[in-house]
Amino acid sequence: MSKKETIYIIGGGIIGCTTAYYLTKHPKFDKTKTQIIILESNDIACAASGKAGGLLASWAFPTKLGELSFRLHQSLAIEYQGDINWDYRHLPTITLDADLTTGKDNNEVSYDMNLPPNLNWIDPKYVTNWTKLSEKDSTAQVHPYKFTKFILQKAMESHCITLIYGKVINININDETEHLQSFEYIPIMKTTHNKSLVSSSTPNEVNLTLEDKIILCTGPWVPKLLPQCPISGMKAHSITIESKDHMGGNCNIEPYALFNEIKLNDVDLYTPEIYARKHDIYVCGEGDNMTELPDPMKDVEVNPGECDKLYKYASMLSPIQIGQGQIIRRQACFLPVLNVATCSGPLIGETDINNLFMASGHSCWGINNSCATGKLISELVFDGEATSCNIDNLNPQLYFQVSC
Ligand SMILES: Cc1cc2nc3c(=O)[nH]c(=O)nc-3n(C[C@H](O)[C@H](O)[C@H](O)COP(=O)(O)OP(=O)(O)OC[C@H]3O[C@@H](n4cnc5c(N)ncnc54)[C@H](O)[C@@H]3O)c2cc1C
Incomplete structure (x- = not known):
């Protein structure tokens, strides 16, 4: 039996979780051929995604992403009773x-x-x-922690997602071919008080095939894995x-x-x-x-x-x-x-390394812009281009190179 193509999402904040959700909802997603693995070093929504205020605005920046994402939040709230499940409501x-x-x-x-x-x-x-x-029609709110947990739970109902607690410590690229080669992570164990402890001092190495993909959703921690990336x-x-x-x-x-x-x-x-x-x-x-x-x-x-x-x-x-x-x-x-004068972020798309994608740098609008980010990444992965809105200026390759 041939090995399934694997999409590794690194980071279980709101961006990693909406990405997982929209990947499983893409019409070309076939769970007999593709599996998704999320690696999270601490806990789902433990960082900004669980501690943000949760304001949504149709005018959030960047404009096209903000507007699309505001609409997607609304659709999800209608589909899954967002008012009950994650406190979705409109407000002035x-x-x-x-x-x-x-x-x-x-x-x-x-x-x-x-x-x-x-x-x-x-x-x-x-x-x-x-x-x-x-007015009420153009701003709304969610409880970000509840939303992130809920959307991950919905994604996991596809039965093709595995959540691994582990801290990714490096991503290896083949010097000659410039293809993704492997990555290493330190397995994490949760204590009864939900603290994260290193469960093995030896990192696990995961070898990647030419079809496997990595989507980096580690928020401000991206430069720990891609030092050239201008995010802080x-x-x-x-x-x-x-x-x-x-x-x-x-x-x-x-x-x-x-x-x-x-x-x-x-x-x-x-x-x-x-x-x-x-x-x-x-x-x-x-x-x-x-x-x-x-x-x-x-x-x-x-x-x-x-x-x-x-x-x-x-x-x-x-x-x-x-x-x-x-x-x-x-x-x-x-x-x-x-930290780029010409762009407020986020960076969404494939880097100069084939199959290494990123979705990070959402600044103060990551809760609002999460849904559109996940949807656009699913389009980039399965269609090869972002079709729901033009995000050319958010292309990571305009701002840094992984390979240099
Ligand atoms: C005070 C405050 C209020 C805010 N209010 C709003 C608001 O009202 N509306 C709005 O739209 N936005 C708001 N934001 C912005 C929003 O919270 C962020 O843009 C968004 O949460 C970023 O999500 P993320 O998933 O990219 O990053 P994070 O939430 O930081 O998640 C990254 C995840 O990656 C994991 N990780 C990191 N490194 C590794 C590794 N090496 N291996 C494995 N896992 C790793 C981390 O543990 C973490 O869980 C606010 C932010 C702050 C700080």
Whole structure:
């Protein structure tokens, strides 16, 4: 019996999981001929994909990818009851400016900005300006951890996907033919507390046939395997809050996504984002690109001071629902950022090495852009070209060469 062609997806974040899902849904996918193996070094959605806010926007960048992916999220939500399974819902988004320098200790001060009446969980006291960025029809939200787990589960129902816990440590390319030759990974064992431990000090080597493919979906960790790739990680903290009005597991406040710019003093601005989600309130902070990316087997270290800062300023905007609420999670993760002046990323496509694909560098829109990324990769793999939208300018070969 001839060996099945194998597609190896490295990385079990939202991009690896949507890629697995759309590969199995492609009309040319034949499970008697092809199998898919996902290698994940820590846990499914353990990184940014499980810790993001989950905002979706039809205007997310890059434009064509963002728009297509927003529609695909909507279709999946209809097909699989996304409202129940991953908290999918539409919501308006507003930008809000606040100034803490005036009337800090003066209860009389109020700018009376006529906020939307149902945004009653924001105290207008410090608000100096606000604008509606988008109506309900063009922004929505998902719970990213629930979505990633669900879409992987759906993909696994095809019975042709194997999930292996292992950290890929190198990808070997034949110097003469410039074809993929093999890769090595360290097998990982999960403890009862779900920690990842190296289960064998000897790496496993997987030899590849000329038909086998690798799809690299390791987010900010891509350069650990392809050092020339101009992607890096930007650390960001976030907290989730059980609101004061939390009832029966529901957050119970009007859904809004808020992009805030808070003037702290004459020189400092602070720009947290606050999303009312179905079961919690999510607040995330600004990125920090000075912290080194940790080993992908390990959870990202949390700086409690950053989380307290998020809570402090979010509470000033929402003194009752957030201020009298309770922090449930303090977390940190890394955004995968493309360091190229002419492109915001992501990079989606085949590298200069035959059968070595990548889908990474999604920056702050990886949750939104995940579905289109998975679909386009499935087209590149089975049709040889991206047919759902033009992604020529996201071709990795324009930005770096693996072979040099
Ligand atoms: C605070 C914050 C808020 C955000 N909010 C939003 C939002 O509201 N909307 C939105 O669209 N986007 C948002 N994003 C962006 C989004 O989270 C990311 O773009 C997206 O999660 C990237 O997904 P990924 O699968 O590429 O990477 P990751 O989620 O980082 O997954 C990569 C996976 O690869 C694994 N891995 C790494 N190296 C190896 C290896 N050598 N071998 C095996 N496995 C490996 C890791 O363990 C990890 O599981 C936010 C990001 C942050 C940080």
